[in-house]
């Protein structure tokens with residue numbers, strides 16, 4: 693169906709269990725239907741997330757297993773949005789890999805992903821929720837995040853194999 697006929701009611705939001713075992717092991721989509729979800733996640737990130745290109749299946753499985761909170765958005769069998777968070781459940785959480793397919797951006801879906809992540813029990817009681825963004829600070833600011841001028845971001849990097 694053409695996206696010009698897009699309505700919110702066509703979108704299914706899936707709140708995965710910690711580590712998303714269904715998506716990670718069986719590729720399940722909405723209603724627990726097998727749909728090669730891992731391959732779809734890889735394509736979504738490859739196309740829309742410049743920081744998350746060429747992530748292998750093996751590494752995506754590790755990524756999911758290490759994420760406490762995971763949300764996916766589906767239009768039929770198409771994966772159209774994704775977001776995840778790590779959290780200690782009380783003091784610190786970090787949002788990662790918030791993505792909406794480009795032909796469906798600016799329709800409120802990104803807001804929905806972030807709001808649902810923030811409402812999940814592992815995040816909602818946390819003292820500080822962090823996120824890093826290169827181009828989308830305006831998007832997060834209108835969702836209640838503040839720019840931080842009192843701290844610096846420091847990074848220790850490692851090369852991760854993209855072929856496994």
Ligand SMILES: CC(C)(COP(=O)(O)OP(=O)(O)OC[C@H]1O[C@@H](n2cnc3c(N)ncnc32)[C@H](O)[C@@H]1OP(=O)(O)O)[C@@H](O)C(=O)NCCC(=O)NCCS
Pocket residue numbers: 740741789790791792793796797798799800801802803804824825826827828830831834
């Ligand atoms: C950032 C992203 C997730 C936003 O998703 P989206 O579905 O387009 O966002 P929404 O439609 O929910 O937008 C919510 C609000 O933010 C605003 N907004 C969205 N993207 C914005 C941007 N890049 N800059 C400024 N404002 C933005 C919208 O105008 C909207 O405001 P409104 O409710 O007053 O109209 C999406 O653009 C995306 O996937 N980008 C590529 C990947 C990326 O950069 N992700 C962020 C990584 S940190």
